[in-house]
Amino acid sequence: MKVGLTGHRGLSAAVEKLVRASLEAEVTKYEPMELCGVSCVADGPDSWFAESVLVVGGRIEVVIPADRYRDGLPSEHHATYDALLRQAVEVHHTGMDQSTSQAHMAGSEILMGLVDRLIAVWDGKAARGFGGTADVVAYARRTGVPVDIVWPDGAERD
Numbered sequence: 001m002k003v004g005l006t007g008h009r010g011l012s013a014a015v016e017k018l019v020r021a022s023l024e025a026e027v028t029k030y031e032p033m034e035l036c037g038v039s040c041v042a043d044g045p046d047s048w049f050a051e052s053v054l055v056v057g058g059r060i061e062v063v064i065p066a067d068r069y070r071d072g073l074p075s076e077h078h079a080t081y082d083a084l085l086r087q088a089v090e091v092h093h094t095g096m097d098q099s100t101s102q103a104h105m106a107g108s109e110i111l112m113g114l115v116d117r118l119i120a121v122w123d124g125k126a127a128r129g130f131g132g133t134a135d136v137v138a139y140a141r142r143t144g145v146p147v148d149i150v151w152p153d154g155a156e157r158d
Contacts, residue, residue, distance in 0.1 A: 006108060108136040
């Protein structure tokens with residue numbers, strides 16, 4: 001079973017705690033030996049999900065939206081990104097160079113083509129920019145990928 005992840009970045013430490021617990025609960029719904037998590041492993045839910053998949057014994061695949069994607073991530077996340085990338089059983093590329101919203105959406109579209117199901121760490125609100133979580137959820141629904149929304153009670157975005 002391939003399960004993808006999309007979610008809001010920039011969540012507070014308090015919300016991170018809630019979301020990590022929710023993602024751990026979601027991941028345990030699947031048989032570890034059959035579970036493959038697919039993510040862009042950005043800072044936040046993307047990486048928390050990938051880490052949870054690996055902890056339960058699943059495997060991960062990574063979608064890289066652009067050749068310069070890592071450069072656009074916070075420098076404090078680079079070590080986590082690199083570690084997760086090394087553990088990926090497969091890495092997928094969009095072929096784009098610059099890390100733009102168009103590249104991020106292209107990465108999400110590739111991700112949707114790979115997965116059986118999507119977990120969305122989403123507050124239910126409109127995307128703040130093209131390629132945001134709401135856009136990815138809408139794309140998943142248009143293409144028939146089932147979506148599980150994770151937004152724990154008490155979670156808020158700035």
